């Protein structure tokens with residue numbers, strides 16, 4: 369076999385991976401080369417990335433890939449979740465640890481930001497949703513803590529930019545991930561001077577963002593020696609924001625059209641639900657509903673909302689593990705399927721679920737607080753969380769349709785969460801639309817397809833998506849008319865009304 373191989377480095381909430389991908393006429397063939405854990409590191413005062421450990425694992429993965437594929441490896445590129453970054457001093461040394469966005473230092477910082485620049489001014493400039501985790505508030509938190517790091521920093525790199533620098537020796541800011549900072553101007557695609565100034569963030573830390581597909585040249589000599597990869601291997605920047613890569617790999621037959629009739633849910637720890645557009649939506653309604661306009665590939669915009677996602681059930685599982693029960697997903701879903709439907713509904717995006725010590729207890733607490741039956745066992749808790757998530761999808765779909773002014777025919781679900789077949793069926797039922805689920809490995813596939821485009825092997829996103837449509841793991845879930853979804857939905861709306869100030 370001689371088809372070229374592209375390597376994707378993909379760092380996710382629980383694990384990091386190096387994958388090899390071949391792009392041929394029959395689709396994208398993926399192989400996982402190396403997997404390692406990537407949880408945050410709790411230092412007591414700070415929750416941080418183990419970034420240097422990750423880099424070591426990545427080079428291990430690259431060495432293995434070199435051993436397997438030799439000279440066939442053409443390129444490599446990295447993606448991770450958004451918002452997290454590294455600062456370098458004038459000698460290119462890292463300043464402090466790389467902070468994790470779930471660290472508590474940004475609590476309350478958004479309100480302080482609004483004293484400097486109003487909510488609507490920030491929205492009009494950036495088009496971004498307001499989340500405490502955004503880089504803008506992480507940097508402002510440093511300013512407010514009077515961190516000396518900000519004073520001696522010379523360079524700001526998002527985590528994938530840092531990895532690309534290690535891979536290639538070049539320092540750039542990639543556009544899709546830069547757009548998650550809430551520091552980019554939504555019109556120009558460049559850093560927003562008024563926002564940086566208002567938050568006292570030095571402008572010289574940033575360079576004009578480069579677009580996905582950009583080639584940074586060959587891997588460094590040091591990396592070549594260490595991994596035995598060929599010196600000709602190129603570093604090609606994908607959509608380095610994982611969600612940007614995942615949405616590239618939606619098996620749709622259109623790209624950034626004026627009137628998309630499909631929406632997506634990129635489904636993992638978070639559920640990112642939205643549409644792909646050619647232009648941002650900057651209306652008052654968009655700001656009120658707190659939707660975001662994130663930068664995508666080839667100038668596309670992802671109008672979407674962050675939904676808490678599988679976080680709640682993942683954390684339940686962790687808690688039960690701590691209590692001595694290492695239950696598999698399959699077992700838990702089986703229990704859930706035997707539990708009564710729509711016993712109780714929770715608002716998955718309630719702050720109660722952000723970072724509780726005991727997630728199953730938090731679910732019960734929400735039910736108690738709202739006068740509903742309290743789920744009595746793990747099956748009932750999982751069922752409640754998944755049904756509630758599907759109801760959030762329905763709500764978000766209604767907001768989306770309101771914002772774009774027409775209805776969606778299909779929901780594409782991509783990402784690891786798609787393996788949860790119960791959730792896919794619930795999503796179809798709750799929303800009353802067919803769900804096209806898959807591919808599971810959307811992020812890695814999107815990363816690799818962008819490298820294939822950047823290296824000239826493919827000519828367009830449409831061509832890339834045609835190959836994704838050949839994926840074997842795409843399953844359609846038709847909505848079932850039965851169920852108590854209307855009843856559950858009415859409850860969710862009640863909670864939201866009650867929570868309004």
Ligand code: LFR
Pocket residue numbers: 448449450451452469501609610611636638640674
């Ligand atoms: C998903 C994701 C979301 C972003 C969140 C935090 O992995 O990248 O798009 O809002 O993580 O960065």
